[in-house]
Amino acid sequence: MNKLETLEHYFGHSSFRPLQEEVVDAILAKQDVLMILPTGGGKSLCYQLPTLLMEGITVVVSPLLALMHDQVVALKENGIAAEMLSSMQDLEESQQIETRLRAGEIKLLYVAPERLTNAYFLNLLHQLPINFFVIDEAHCVSEWGHEFRENYRRLSLLKEQFATTPIAAFTATATHAVESDIASNLGLRDPKRVRGSLFRENLTIHARHRIKDGRAQLMEFLKLHTDESGIIYTLSRKSTEAVAHFLQNKGIEARAYHAGLSTEEKNRTYADFVADRVQIVVATIAFGMGIDKSNIRFVVHMTMPKTLENYYQEIGRAGRDGLASETLLLFSAQDIVQQKMFIEDLPETPYKQHAFNKLDSMVRFANSENCRHQSIAAYFDDRIDECGDTCDNCAAPASEKVDITTASRMLLSTILRTEQSFGLHYVIDVLKGSKEQRVLQNGHDTLSVYGIGEEYSKSQWLTIGDKLLELNAVEIGEFKVYRLTAFGIEVIKGAHQIELKKERLTVQKSEVKKRVTYFDDYDVEVYDKLRDLRTRIASEKGIPPYIVFSDKTLKDLSMKVPKDKETMLEVHGIGEVKFERYGEEFLTLLNDDL
Structure with a gap:
């Protein structure tokens, strides 16, 4: 069979998707390859198909057992001889696979990167007709990537030990700097570089400022996804349990997933989700690479991720089958503070500043009024047109803004007059003339700013506080105490005008609308x-x-x-x-x- 007949026979497709044929041809020509293509773009077929047209065995290096297992099962269902060697097998199973490898009965062998540092396994590979190596999730090679893994760094040994065997490296996310780092560390020789557009046209992206704990906004969103599969990401183990319990009480089949659970419980949750027995998994980033479920219809972030790479990879788990899917990011200025605190705890290395820069990019994206898809593409050094209607900023009419300069000066003045010693909720109580005992005991009912903020509700003042935090007019110290920055002092003096989207001061129901394809x-x-x-x-x-x-x-x-x-x-x-x-x-x- 030729490549098109093979595509039809094994994979059920009558034509290649964009860029797939180019990579297949490069592999068939025994070139090194580096492909950057979004999740759902069809990377796996780029190496699964050519090995069927070549003599020998393809060795695929993949970071997670669950991912390897699912791909092997899927390949076998397509009539393709594939196996994995991992800690999941006992000695007898491993020996049977080794016998079949020597007999030429396996076309694709999946292994974790750790196995390639095993002397016995390397010796076995030297005795086999390897046609090419595949490095999946190749961004793990780069220390400037968002999921650097030390075992991936050691994959440079492949070119040292198998100098004439081509390598095909694949990832969904890489800036040009990370791309160069991957090529250099793997020792790729004049690789065929193929970079697909990062635009996921079937993915609609929404970002909202979180109102309180975001649960009301979450329920509005879920009304559009009844009985559909989805993932909800939260920042902590505790919050995964809390949100999952909240959804269960609403009659939604949801399960928590985090690193603190037993392996047995995590495996059961994963298996039930993949088999559609569980509708929603509420997870930390521990539920990451390795999710090969094609019909995930939505991804929600209840808090802001630490990098755009993380965010893009996580939303990329929706709509892998190409059908219309939705994503929702809920965030607040508190998220930014929390992420900065995590980074502050890192040792003083160049990576620390790198982490701050990545967080700043994530913050700008969340607050941006530009096309979401275009912003993501620009971060990864890609240029695309505005999406038209697949993000909230493009689908909505130009937002009306309101001037909150006076309100901002009121809030900042109250922080200053309460001696920069209290949290935001207390400051707002003073502004709104609260009769709370603590306010009265501190004598803050005698301040000139006491009670001058009755024009806005408490939630509106919290939103104004968020905006000032985003603008770096205030910062949060120990015990969540608010302090003014130099910029905040300038605002008090009237040196800057502060504007806010009108809808941020209005508690609204979700405007997310399901797209029809x-x-x-x-x-x-x-x-x-x-x-x-x-x-x-x-x-x-x-x-x-x-x-x-x-x-x-x-x-x-x-x-x-x-x-x-x-x-x-x-x-x-x-x-x-x-x-x-x-x-x-x-x-x-x-x-x-x-």
């Missing part, structure tokens, strides 16, 4: 029956439902209702192998049972 115009009743059949088959085979058929495939089936094998092979994602395994059952349902 071709694949959303489907027969819901037929789709639900197809999904039930998929669930039954997946349960019987002990595999995730999306590996049987993706949501996109089921929706296409519900629209086209194929009558025979020929018309079924025209459906998205169904090739010869998938048809032989599942085609007849789905055809029977479509033609006899509906």
